[in-house]
Amino acid sequence: MSNIPEKIPQNIEEVKKLLENDHRIKVAGVDVDGILRGKILVKSKFLSTLEDGFGFCSVIFGWDMHDKTYTEELEISNCDNGYADIVAKVDISTYRRIPWEDNIPFFLLTFYDPTTKEPLYVCPRGLLKNILNKYEELGLKPMCGAEFEFFSFKETPETMAAKQYNSPVPLTQGMFGYSLLRPTSNQNFFYDIFDELKSFNVNLEALHTETGPGVYEAALAYSPAMDMADSATLFKLAIKQIGILRHGIMSCFMAKPHADLPGCSGHLHFSLKSIETGENIFAKKDSSVECKNSFAENGSSNPKEWKDTKFMSDTMKHFLAGILVGLPSIMPFLAPTVNSYKRLVENYWAPINVSWGLENRTAAIRVISPPTSSASATRIEMRVSGADINPYLAISATLACGLYGIENKLPILMPPLSHVNKEIITPEEKMNLLAQHQEKRLAKNLQEATHTMMAKDSIARKVLGDRFVDHFGKTRLHEWKLWETTVTNWEIKRYFETV
Numbered sequence: 001m002s003n004i005p006e007k008i009p010q011n012i013e014e015v016k017k018l019l020e021n022d023h024r025i026k027v028a029g030v031d032v033d034g035i036l037r038g039k040i041l042v043k044s045k046f047l048s049t050l051e052d053g054f055g056f057c058s059v060i061f062g063w064d065m066h067d068k069t070y071t072e073e074l075e076i077s078n079c080d081n082g083y084a085d086i087v088a089k090v091d092i093s094t095y096r097r098i099p100w101e102d103n104i105p106f107f108l109l110t111f112y113d114p115t116t117k118e119p120l121y122v123c124p125r126g127l128l129k130n131i132l133n134k135y136e137e138l139g140l141k142p143m144c145g146a147e148f149e150f151f152s153f154k155e156t157p158e159t160m161a162a163k164q165y166n167s168p169v170p171l172t173q174g175m176f177g178y179s180l181l182r183p184t185s186n187q188n189f190f191y192d193i194f195d196e197l198k199s200f201n202v203n204l205e206a207l208h209t210e211t212g213p214g215v216y217e218a219a220l221a222y223s224p225a226m227d228m229a230d231s232a233t234l235f236k237l238a239i240k241q242i243g244i245l246r247h248g249i250m251s252c253f254m255a256k257p258h259a260d261l262p263g264c265s266g267h268l269h270f271s272l273k274s275i276e277t278g279e280n281i282f283a284k285k286d287s288s289v290e291c292k293n294s295f296a297e298n299g300s301s302n303p304k305e306w307k308d309t310k311f312m313s314d315t316m317k318h319f320l321a322g323i324l325v326g327l328p329s330i331m332p333f334l335a336p337t338v339n340s341y342k343r344l345v346e347n348y349w350a351p352i353n354v355s356w357g358l359e360n361r362t363a364a365i366r367v368i369s370p371p372t373s374s375a376s377a378t379r380i381e382m383r384v385s386g387a388d389i390n391p392y393l394a395i396s397a398t399l400a401c402g403l404y405g406i407e408n409k410l411p412i413l414m415p416p417l418s419h420v421n422k423e424i425i426t427p428e429e430k431m432n433l434l435a436q437h438q439e440k441r442l443a444k445n446l447q448e449a450t451h452t453m454m455a456k457d458s459i460a461r462k463v464l465g466d467r468f469v470d471h472f473g474k475t476r477l478h479e480w481k482l483w484e485t486t487v488t489n490w491e492i493k494r495y496f497e498t499v
Contacts, residue, residue, distance in 0.1 A: 009092045012050050018095065019043060022105055026098065029056070029088055029109035030124050032475055033065045033336070034390030036237055038109070050092070053112060055085035061111075061122050061471075064478060071478045074471055076122050086120055087112040094230060096201040100245055108230060121467045124392030128229055131399050138406070139276055142399050144228035145205075145220060145269035145379075148235065148387045151257050152189075152214045152243065155250040166489075171214035171249060179209045189247045193218070196242055202231045212261050222269065225395055232391035255335070255386035256342040263343030263350060264387035268394060269368075270402065271379040272315065282316035283375040308358035308416040311369040311378060320356060320380060321412045322405020323365060323398060326459035327354050327384070331442060331449035332476050333397035334385040338483040341445045343386050351383050354440035357417035364442070367416075384442070393472075400463035414440075446483075450476040 009015045019025065025046040028038025037060045041049075048054075062077025063069045077083050094108035111123035119126025135142055152171040160168060171189075172182045183190040190207070193216075197204055203221035210217040218239075220231050236253055243249035256263040271282045309317060335341055344350050351364035358367045366381040385394050404410070443449035453460045454473040461469050 009095055012047075012092075015050065015092050015095070016047060019047075019105055025105045025107065026101070027088070027090060027107050027109050029060070029111055030233055030390070030392060031060045031065075032122060032124065032390065032393070032472060034124070034233060034236075034392070035065055036233065040104075046090075049088075050090055053087040053089035056088035056109070056111065057083060058086045059083045061086075061120075064475065064482075068482075070475060071481050072474050074474055075467070076120070076471065085114065087114045087117075091125075097199070099196050099199040100242055121465065122471050124390055124396070125226075125229070127464070127468060128226060128392050128396045128399075131396050131403065132225055134403060135272070135399070136275065139274060140281070141273045141275050142225040143222060143271045143273055143280075143379075144225045144395055145222040146228055146232045146235075146391065147217060147219045147265065147267045147269075148232070148253065149210050149215060149217045149264040149266075150239065150387055151212065151252045151254075151264065152216060153250045153252065154248065156244060156248060157250070160250065168250070168252075172209075173213055175211045175213070177209055177211035182209045186247070186249070189243065189249055190216075192242050192246055193239065197235065197238055200234065200238055202235050202238060212258075215264075225399065229392045229395050253387040255337065255340045255388045259342070265343075265350070265383070266385045266387040266389045266391075266394070268382040268385055268391075268398060269379050270319075270382065270398060272319070280376050280378055282313055282319070282380075283369070283378040284311050284313045284316075306412075306416055306418075308356075308367060308418055309412070311371075311375065312367065313378075315406060316378065316380070317412055318405040318408075318410055319402035320365060320367070320405065321410035322401045322403065322408070323380070323382070324354055324356060324412065324414055325410060326397075326401030326404060326463065327364060328440070328442060329453050329455070329458040329460040330397040330401060331384070332446065332453050332472065333393045334382070334389060335443075335446070335449065336390060336393070336476065337388050338446050338479060340386050340388055341443070341449075344384070344442065344444075352442055354414065354442065355417050356412075356414065360417050363417050397460070397464065401459060404459065404463050445480075446476055447480045450480065 009018055023043050024040050025043060026038060026040050027046070028036040031037055058077035062074060062083060073079060088109040088111055090107045091110055092107065096106055097103045098106050108125070110125045110129070111120040112118065113120050119129060132142065153168040154171055155168050172185060176182050193207060194204060205219040205221045207216060207218045209215060218235070220228065220235060223231065239251045243251050253264060271280050273279065274281050335344060344352055346352060349361065351362065353364065355363040356365040356367060357363040358369065359372050360366055361383065364384050366383055368381060369378040382398055443452060450473050452458065454469060458469070
């Protein structure tokens with residue numbers, strides 16, 4: 001029997017009715033690394049919190065993913081304020097049951113400032129909510145999709161710790177993308193992912209093997225942005241729990257678990273829907289007219305016709321322009337770990353420059369529109385992001401840059417990759433275009449990306465606010481410092497005897 005709620009509870013009385021046969025409820029909120037932090041509450045305590053929330057230790061924003069307090073104490077949670085409580089409020093619209101945990105009821109939390117009563121500026125759900133409110137004021141509803149690649153291993157946390165995380169045994173052998181053979185070897189795990197996630201109200205569109213030993217790729221069903229951020233976060237948790245609890249399989253969402261194999265992407269799709277009509281406003285209503293964009297070349301503003309924009313509305317062009325302008329400064333949201341940047345290297349299908357193109361999977365931003373899709377499916381795909389993203393922050397940063405482009409009516413000043421790679425242009429023009437793309441190389445490591453984000457006049461500061469950028473930036477510099485001061489196995493093997 002499905003555990004999907006027949007309806008979303010609209011008020012506290014409906015919540016009470018849904019829980020009348022339960023005595024314990026699980027709740028969780030998400031930290032800046034995208035990790036769910038929560039607890040189980042007795043029902044009486046849970047119900048008493050639904051009006052005003054309850055105290056939750058602010059240390060979840062004062063320590064890293066391994067519970068080590070940050071190198072530099074941050075404003076929100078530190079020794080001076082005694083790691084004081086923040087307020088956690090239950091979002092009753094996120095109600096679902098966890099089928100692999102005896103159907104325990106589950107709700108997501110949003111964190112609030114106890115003084116101002118506003119969403120806490122470092123809370124990922126609160127950040128996204130504020131951005132979505134700005135879109136709503138314009139009559140727009142952002143829609144999102146997510147695709148995650150992940151490696152799976154015949155391991156558990158105990159076996160990995162025993163071997164000091166060396167040489168994990170892959171679930172399957174060899175490179176076999178879109179295989180019909182490999183999933184049948186582990187079909188209980190494969191079909192549990194589909195069936196249990198459906199019961200958990202996290203909807204998949206597709207699941208298949210990706211090229212690489214034990215690699216799967218899952219596409220989550222297109223949905224409103226907050227629903228997608230919730231689903232993507234719960235998806236990663238569910239895959240890990242189902243694998244370990246049911247099958248002795250450990251799944252990994254690192255961006256680059258193996259140096260000699262492709263990494264794991266976390267591609268995000270975006271479009272905007274009219275709240276009034278429900279139409280996809282990225283779709284151009286009259287596509288019979290060729291689109292023209294101004295492309296400054298040697299000081300000239302002569303327009304060049306770009307076939308890649310033919311089916312894009314003006315709103316979509318402004319949205320894309322905002323992302324292209326802001327992309328270098330939001331890299332820490334799309335590539336948040338030291339390991340992230342080992343995926344973003346040449347020759348591995350991962351973008352390394354600020355770039356865009358129609359149906360071009362080598363570009364940072366892929367435009368999807370007619371003639372290869374229906375007009376209603378017109379959208380963009382962010383291809384920089386890896387599987388290690390915090391979905392709330394990656395979606396927030398992308399939407400915030402898109403909104404910046406819309407509000408400022410930014411033009412697309414960068415030519416599509418088709419101009420560089422395919423179209424008939426003079427050798428001099430091609431050299432100029434290639435040079436422009438080379439100059440817009442994305443950050444090569446987390447430190448460089450974080451400094452770009454934290455720069456005084458960065459787009460990230462303009463669209464996400466100084467307080468959040470300062471907080472998140474310091475958490476990323478903490479991550480980089482830990483890496484810089486760590487002696488790795490590579491160093492031991494290379495230098496121990498020879499130097």
